[in-house]
Amino acid sequence: MKLFFTTILFVFTAYLSHGQQFVKNIGNPGINDGVTCLQLEDGNLFVSGYSGKQCYLAMLDTGGDLLWKKYFSFSEHQNFISDFIKEGNDIILCGYGHNAGTDVFDEFFVRYNFEAHKIVWARKTSINIKPNNIHRYKGNFIITGDEFAKGKFGLCFLNIQAKNGRLNDFTTWYYTGHESASNSLIFEGKLISGGRYGLRPKSDKYRASISQFNADDFSQIQSNYFLNSKQDFSRAYLSDFVLSGDTIIAACYSNNSGIDNQYSLSLLNTLKDGTVNWNYEYKIPGYSSLTVRDMLQVDEGYYVFGYTKSPKEQLFLAKFDKAGYPLSTTLIGGAYSDNVLLDQGRFLASADGNLFIGAQSKNLGVMGDYDSFIIKIKEDEAWSDSCLASIQVPLKMFAYEELIEGTLSLLEYDTAFKELNIAFEQGASKAEINQFICKQQTPEETDLSGISFENIAFNNTVFLMDASLSMNKSDRMPILKQSLYRLLQFMRAEDEISAVIFSDQAELVLDAVSAKEIDKIKLKIDSLATGGQSDIIAGLQLGYKVAKSNFEAAANNRIIVASDGDLSFGKLQEIEDFLKKNQTENIAFTIFLFNNSSTYYSQLKAISTPIGGEVFVVNASNIEEILLGQLRAKKQ
Incomplete structure (x- = not known):
């Protein structure tokens, strides 16, 4: 397969600013919580997340005012909502309960009417999957995720009925090594799934993968994997992807040095048949890692969102044109320890020139306590805030002259399932919301300018x-x-x-x-x-x-x-x-x-x-x- 590359080192120096409009802490102080999914629908912002062992749904207007928030417990374990879609006054969601430290999952599927604030139906199956995405398809819903069985993960697809949540069909595909899906979409009857693939059983040497299946019967069409290095110790994870015409553009993070937690951002452009058009890697000078979590397609190109590591953990927001060239890169961090982390899900949305970001922050935390927060920023306006620092940084760009790629054969594996109605607990509506992240108590700083430990015992x-x-x-x-x-x-x-x-x-x-x-x-x-x-x-x-x-x-x-x-x-x-x-x-x-x-x-x-x-x-x-x-x- 012939690939075309231009070797280039690109350092961006002219930046596009983003005007911040608000920073909202929608967390529950004193309890671990975080955002797992954020969507703009009908002029309102719908947010899902977790709080302690519960999960929650919330609706805000685009000015940041909280309209309602509901807490739920669908599992005895830690509850996560991984994705949802809105239909009229209903939200149809998929999620799971996870027994921490194990590979045990309680998957659940729920239809919630937010006008009446009641559950229409709620079901779970005993397949042991971690759902990732939900899609409307031919009057029903298709859910994609990862099933854990036989000591490894496989791609799992479910079809459930819209009227009652009952399971129509499901199929799991297993690779030779581990397989994990991060995102999926349906286009012209094809179910396209992106994620990571382990070349060998019980190996963490993953490759970015894109697979296609028939959305009607989940039969395999093709599956491809990619890596921008031939080194055996390298790893690549595909976090998200979008369709643009006849091409797939994927946002990945890869580890080409063999050192844990040192990843670079990469963009991959392929045709639907797996032919690679281009593949670039990007690094922020002075930062050891860029972990990608979400991707958003806009008219000018793409936003890629994630977080950095050493010297400190912060959010990053990078914008690229359609050819993969960086237009701007912003680091965003809190005023406390600048320790901003996030979980799985969708975290970016845009409307009318505004960008909305959802994440979880540890910078207000108590011994590992996280808080959910939402940021609204406006393009083409400089911004700063005493609670949330932001700086523009250069992004170095590298092209690769060689790329590993290949096709995969999968084994289909079906599991008997048991369907259950969920006995769930619905928490009371909570209307509290903090205007700014900085609304937490902080110690009054002593003047340390004259502090000395001279003549003091060690x-x-x-x-x-x-x-x-x-x-x-x-x-x-x-x-x-x-x-x-x-x-x-x-x-x-x-x-x-x-x-x-x-x-x-x-x-x-x-x-x-x-x-x-x-x-x-x-x-x-x-x-x-x-x-x-x-x-x-x-x-x-x-x-x-x-x-x-x-x-x-x-x-x-x-x-x-x-x-x-x-x-x-x-x-x-x-x-x-x-x-x-x-x-x-x-x-x-x-x-x-x-x-x-x-x-x-x-x-x-x-x-x-x-x-x-x-x-x-x-x-x-x-x-x-x-x-x-x-x-x-x-x-x-």
Whole structure:
């Protein structure tokens, strides 16, 4: 097959700006949530997402006002809505419940009338699939997704009835290796599915793939895979694609260096028969990774949306003309830790010169807490916001002179299924919405301009952090994290930070890490999740073990317990006995209490005073000053 390429290095220097019109936080504070799908229909913005174990549907007007929001539980596991379509006053959605850490999925299909706010029908099957897309086809609905069986994923297609959700037909196609679909569309009776394909069983060396099937009976027409490198360690993932005339344009991210989490953006233009027209790779100088999540076709070309990695995680929005040349690239990040992540789904929509972006942000989070947010920006206008920073960056473009490509043979595999009516719970309508992401409590920043650790003993500090569900509030763990991150920049390489978390059990997440390794400390602490109860005994046992193993006689050896005080006070005597037995005069003991409860303060004071410990009631206005005092408490 003859391919035509022009080798080119293109650095874009003239940028197209985007005018921001609003940033809306539609999340539920204190609970993990995120956007999974966003669509513009009839002048309104429809959004789906997850919140804790529930999923939700919401409708906003294009000015950002929340019109309604409903929470649902269709599965006993974590609920996700992966796609939906609107018909009149009905929303037909597909989704799944996922038992975290397993390959167990509860797929569900629902028709919801948002005018009456009631479920028309709700069904699920026991095929163990993860639905990705839903399409209207010949009076019924076709759903595409991934089925997990026989130790691997395969492409799964379902046909369900519009009137009641009953299953008419389904087929699963298995490749030799793993197969996973990311997006699909129906065109002229053909079901086109894009995703990734593993060349070998039990291998993560994926190739971008585009497959075509007959939409009536799901029979295979053809399947192709692509990779812009012949190296065996390379990987390529197809995230989304669009049709433009007789061509398919796919947005991918690929790893050509063999290093995990270091991906570049790539665009692939092929004919429908798999013939490649062009394939380009793009990188942002100074950023180690571009992970693609969505693609939107507009008159001038294409928007590609995703997120970056090191040196920090941010959203990126890149615009290309129809030939694949970059027109603009914008990095978007929050005002807190610039740690913006997103989940699977559709995240871009456009109308009347406006772009709408849906995602989830960790920059307001508590120990891994995410929030859903929506951004509206307008083309051809510069914008900035105190809550959401944006910068224009160059995008380097490379062409490939060689490309691996091939065709695949698939094995058809049908599974017996059982159909069930869903016993579901519908949450009450919630009308709350935050105007800006910045509407979360943040610590009052102490003037650190004169801070010095000169003549201060080196620190050997163990943070013993309560990671129970009750700490999952914006005025608790995040203000400790933000204060610590600010102070780290003034600390020395010899200062060592350890971190132990405790909830139902205790876990060591940092062991004597130099304070100068700020990125490593932030990565570990930011990735923590809350849940369960507070087993303070397990936390103290591990915390003292770490403190003693890293003990240095001349250092400021200190354990700082961070908790809201909701500990296992049924074991007060056991806690006090443990502290008396294990405490030494050379390891200081401090409690940061994130609670104004006089009862909790008195109880903590009673168990810490006998060993010379201190208890501080901390909040956003005093935490930096108190923490700094603890870190500077011992002179050399």
